[in-house]
Amino acid sequence: MNFLVTLINGLSLGGIYAMIALGYTMVYGIAKMLNFAHGDVLMVGGYVMFVFLAINAHPLLALLVAVIFCTLFGIGIEYVAYRPLRGASPLAVLITAIGVSYLLQSLAQIIFGSETRYVTVAELGLVKIGSLSLSVATLVTLGVCLAVMLVLHLFVRYSRIGRAMVAVSEDRGAASLMGISVNFIISLTFAIGFALAALASFFYLMKTPIITPTLGSMPGIKAFTAAVIGGIGSIPGAMLGGLLLGLVECFSNAVPALAPYTDAIEFALLIVILLGKPTGFLGKIRREKV
Amino acid sequence: MMSFFQKYKLKHYVNYAVIALFTLIFTILSLSGALHSSTQYLLEAMGISMILAVSLNLVVGLLGELSLGHAGFMCLGAYLGGKVASLLAPSLGESSPLTLLLSLAVGGVVAALAGLLIGLPALRLKGDYLAVVTLAFGEIVRVLFKNSGESFGGAQGLATPRFDRQTLFLWIFLSLLVCLFFLQNLMRSKHGRAITAIRDNEIAARASGVSVVKYKLLAFMLSSFFAGVAGVLFSFSQFNVRFDHFDYNYSIEILVMIVLGGLGSINGSLVAASLITFLNVKLADVLTGNLAILQDLVYALILILVIIYSNAPALKNFRERFNLRRLWGKIRKPKKADASVQRDDANDWAEIPTKIPMNEILSTDLSPVDSSVKARGDAPADREEDRHD
Known part of the structure; x- marks a missing residue:
């Protein structure tokens, strides 16, 4: 019985990681950059919801505002910080992303202070299924995550804009010759990624209702790890990696002897998987040509 | 003797001379008691950053592999060197150079072995995948020391012996000179050429008979050896080693130093490392009280603006017109x-x-x-x- 509860908890945590990882992986696949500031969007979304809940707004309204804010924010950051560096060396872009991450954390610290804030986004109670008692929040998280992933998968696979995204990720030059506006697609990718991170932030706070300016960094790294395990650039890969990482984390936390080493186990898992499959589970293997 | 000077040009020695001169001046100041303890701390921090930056540059700038776990190697060195020092201190004395040298050796060698361990996946992985492995390594090391229990101080951190403050920075700069001597001579030897050949084109290097396995491992081991040495020096400088100092933000700070200094340029990373450390320590000094939270903001803004200014393709013409080297050339030698x-x-x-x-x-x-x-x-x-x- 305990096993089933841990399994469902793991899947729901994995769903949160997967949602953040989707943003990572889409931005990597399409803009060819590691957006290290991605985890911090989780924090930004969290503070937006914190402000709106403080004035007694409905949680769903707060979520909606956070998603819209983060979407616009993503477009803005891309425009100001990343677009000038299009075509520069990947390392320069990476460092800029790190700079943006520091900037967001320090702005949050200036505006809200470095103290821990508690926020209750929603209290949903427990539900009994047979002899299992599960928190409704976990089930909702799991359901929404799976739905979001499905919608995103269908969007990228079948819609015109989604196909354009795939085209840009495969060959930016050729895509722009086919009449696709590369700048628009990259902005859109950032917008979708940041919106997903804001959504993930809602469920993350439902699970652990604590906000600090550095809230995003650990889930950010974990989601990055998840994206790499699944094969960075691959959307189903990010889902797979996220769910796997969530399961490992919950099962490791459930064993008292392993619990302090959970993070180490997750990262060791990453190294082992990469040694076996150097581009992750579903990553594309690019043959090097002379 | 003539051929010696022809082969080794004077300009290759300028950085040793500058550092040695600074060390000498500050040693005299320190021994005469004129040096403020905060200046001493600043010098120590600058020296350690320079060792870290130069050693990371070997992997990122010269071998061309992105590493996000340099602080992990430093952490290993700091903990093991600190442990050795605290074991030896009762018998050899807290400020004995022998204690320092032995712990430097142990910390460096253990970090180098870890570098070998991380170098092995580097043979199979490319680019960002390797970067995430190094990041994971850094986090694993941190978690292990956090849960190490009594032997390494656990969550409290490991207390290290109190080394004589007046001479510590001298040891740090001596280590820096050794590190520089080693790396600069390596880069001018055929081994160094092989490492840069792998960076420029791995397939071509392999086709020309360069052993990619050997040189990748060598570069990773050397780089982590000096990171370990820097860690040991750091543990002496802090009196206390805590795992949470070595998080991935610290690795990234070192990376920022070498990117701002210019990838592959050893002198560039020396200058950038000392400037950034100076900026960090001074900002922490100047911005006290309510202004303290501005430190990260200023740091982040400088970082973003400098990177955009020096890398944006749209600013290329502007950069070339206001190039420092060109302006300097104009002032010094107008036409000749x-x-x-x-x-x-x-x-x-x-x-x-x-x-x-x-x-x-x-x-x-x-x-x-x-x-x-x-x-x-x-x-x-x-x-x-x-x-x-």
């Missing part, structure tokens, strides 16, 4: 700059020992080249004739 470069070239050519008289080669009439170009220009016409047949 080009002529002097040419004369140096001719001297260098003349000095190459060869049995062919250089003057004859240099005065050879090059006109046949033109006719060959013409002949090549005719080639397509020939091919067309072939097709007609």
Whole structure:
């Protein structure tokens, strides 16, 4: 019985990681950059919801505002910080992303202070299924995550804009010759990624209702790890990696002897998987040509 | 003796001289008691950052592999070196150089072994995948020391012996000089050339007979060895080693130093490391109280603006017009700059020992080249004739 509860908890945590990882992986696949500031969007979304809940707004309204804010924010950051560096060396872009991450954390610290804030986004109670008692929040998280992933998968696979995204990720030059506006697609990718991170932030706070300016960094790294395990650039890969990482984390936390080493186990898992499959589970293997 | 100076140009020694001079001045100041303890701390921090930056540059700038776990190697060195020091201190004395040297050796060697361990996946993984492995390694090391229990101080951190403050920075700068001497000579040897050849084109390097396995592992081991050394020095400088200092933000700070200093440039990373450390320590000093939270903001803004300014493709023309080196050249030598470069070239050519008289080669009439170009220009016409047949 305990096993089933841990399994469902793991899947729901994995769903949160997967949602953040989707943003990572889409931005990597399409803009060819590691957006290290991605985890911090989780924090930004969290503070937006914190402000709106403080004035007694409905949680769903707060979520909606956070998603819209983060979407616009993503477009803005891309425009100001990343677009000038299009075509520069990947390392320069990476460092800029790190700079943006520091900037967001320090702005949050200036505006809200470095103290821990508690926020209750929603209290949903427990539900009994047979002899299992599960928190409704976990089930909702799991359901929404799976739905979001499905919608995103269908969007990228079948819609015109989604196909354009795939085209840009495969060959930016050729895509722009086919009449696709590369700048628009990259902005859109950032917008979708940041919106997903804001959504993930809602469920993350439902699970652990604590906000600090550095809230995003650990889930950010974990989601990055998840994206790499699944094969960075691959959307189903990010889902797979996220769910796997969530399961490992919950099962490791459930064993008292392993619990302090959970993070180490997750990262060791990453190294082992990469040694076996150097581009992750579903990553594309690019043959090097002379 | 003459050949020695011809082979090793004076400019290769300037950075040693500058650092040695600074060390000497500050040693005199320190021994005469004129040095404030905060300045001493600043010097220690700068020296450690420089060792870290130069050693990371070996992997990122010269080997061309992105590493996000440099603080992990430093953490290993700091904990193990600190442990050795605290074991030896009762018998050898807290400020004995022998304690320091032994712990430096242990910390460096253990970090180098870890570097070997991380170098192995580097043989199989490329680019960002390797970067995430190094990041994961750094986090694993941190978690392990966090849960290490009594032997390494656990969550409290490990207390290290109190080394004599007045001479510690001297040891740090000596280590920096050793590190520089080692790396700069390595880079000018055939081994260093092999490492940069792997960076420029791994396939071509392999085809030319460079052992990629050997040199990748060598670069990772050396780099982590010096990171471990820096860690040991850090543990002496802090009196207390805590795992949470070595998070991935710290690795990234070192990376920022070498990117701002110019990838692959050892002097660049020395300058950038000392400037950034100076900025960090001074910002922490100046911005006290309510202003303290501005420190990260200022740091982040400087970082973003500098990177955009020095890398944005749209600003290329602007950068070239206001290039420091060009401006300096204009001030120093208004017009003769080009002529002097040419004369140096001719001297260098003349000095190459060869049995062919250089003057004859240099005065050879090059006109046949033109006719060959013409002949090549005719080639397509020939091919067309072939097709007609």
